Amino acid sequence: MRIGIVCPYSWDVPGGVQFHIRDLAEYFIRLGHEVSVLAPADDDTPLPPYVVSAGRAVPVPYNGSVARLNFGFLSAARVRRWLHDGEFDVVHIHEPTSPSLGLLTCWAASGPIVATFHTSNPRSRAMIAAYSILQAALEKISARIAVSEYARRTLVEHLGGDAVVIPNGVDVDFFARAKPKAEWQGDTIGFIGRIDEPRKGLPVLMKALPRILAERPQARLLVAGRGDEEEAVESLPAELRSRVQFLGMVSDEDKARFLRSVDLYVAPNTGGESFGIILVEAMSAGAPVLASDLDAFAQVLDQGAAGELFANEDSDALAEAALRLLADPERRAELRERGSAHVRRFDWSTVGADILSVYETVTAGAAAVAAAEDERGPGLRARLGLARD
């Protein structure tokens, strides 16, 4: 099958959607499909052979943060050329509502289009204003995929229609096989995420830390992720700061080893999550998980059966649950076991097969994807009775 995948965000900047697309493309290539990924990228960044650059993304303020997006005449022309050259059986657009390549592709393509909705943003003002334009473009999508039941619900509420739920994939064995590192073991609490983004929840964890350390002085907090380390520990009493260790950005291998090593993984995110891939990775590595009770997290953790939940933004509840788990190795072993079994449904072998089923369902009995103009030309001529054949 010839598959075209559209990534809306810059390939140079690492992010959840980009990783998802990379893994998906590589999974399909391993199965022998032909895959081409269209993504924004600087001209001098080295790209894998299957990625086609759609030009440099422009940083613009969008939806409360600065997003790097592609739009305008040049990008539209590149999208059109990519569609024309690719002759894809199916085009898979990620995040079609962001004003970037996804939306442009929706405009330009005709034929079987599959779209994955990653975020579950509440409807923005701009989206309401552009609703009718958006609707006309989104109508072309033959199959919609939401990454969680929660994302599907927001999608149905805001845009109407329906979607199938297929979770994000993880290479479970990559995490399950990683070797633990001794220096990260022994009463360690792990946290991965941007330090300076409050919605990742590090401040909640910092507030809970004094109580945890009061009862278990030997405990340590290991933090992996970018951001200002000084600022992060500011709220902590000076004598406790040595119990927090910052590892900075870690490689994929180190991330897997990190998750294999820690005695408890804490995800105190306060909102804005539609899936929670990090929880799946933690469970794959066999780390007992303690997470805030966001809708998306509760679903990934099987409503608390595969990992424990605490009341969102409640640092006392977090401290209490963390202390209880650290003191109870049996319960942690139980969580490890349940998590490892539960996480199999997120493995690429399952997720990739599901996405391929979607492709096969929409391509059955449909023509290949074309740049819309190829079709409009002869169509109009045929309508006027000028077609030659």
Added chain:
Amino acid sequence: MTATLIWILVALLAIGLYLSWTAGRLDRLHARIDAARAALDAQLLRRASVAQELATSGVLDPAASIVLYEAAHAARQAEEEQREVAESELSQALRAVFGEAQQVEAVREVPGGEAATGELTEAVRRVPMARRFHNDAVGAARRLREHRKVRWFRLAGHAPFPMAFEMDDEPPAALADRVAQQP
């Protein structure tokens, strides 16, 4: 005078272009419904065929065979108006027969059973998918068709008002739980 006339002409042309564009949009939606319906039919037929095959293969006990054969046969033969009910009954029959993991295991163990269960698992997973895509397209077309501009100018032409396909497509627990199937 001439200027007014020109403006009126420009306005009419703009309205005409907009209506033509809307008609094109509607046309595309109808084409999408047709494709989605064809895909749904294919998946339903596939599911009924695999079920019938399993029912006549002798790997199931006689009672289960009869129940499954009856439902699969009815689903394949159903008239258009009876289709949703017949397909729902096939879903129920499949749930009754393949409700237990042991039954699935027993089928997998016989020669050729592995392939048959694989096909059935795929079919019961794809039917809800295809149905959701179909109904999504139907919903989009209905929303557009209910709009004033489409009704007043009869942009939908003679195309029948699209209907959603409603049925019970819950897959059997033992087949849906793919974790249990991991070798």
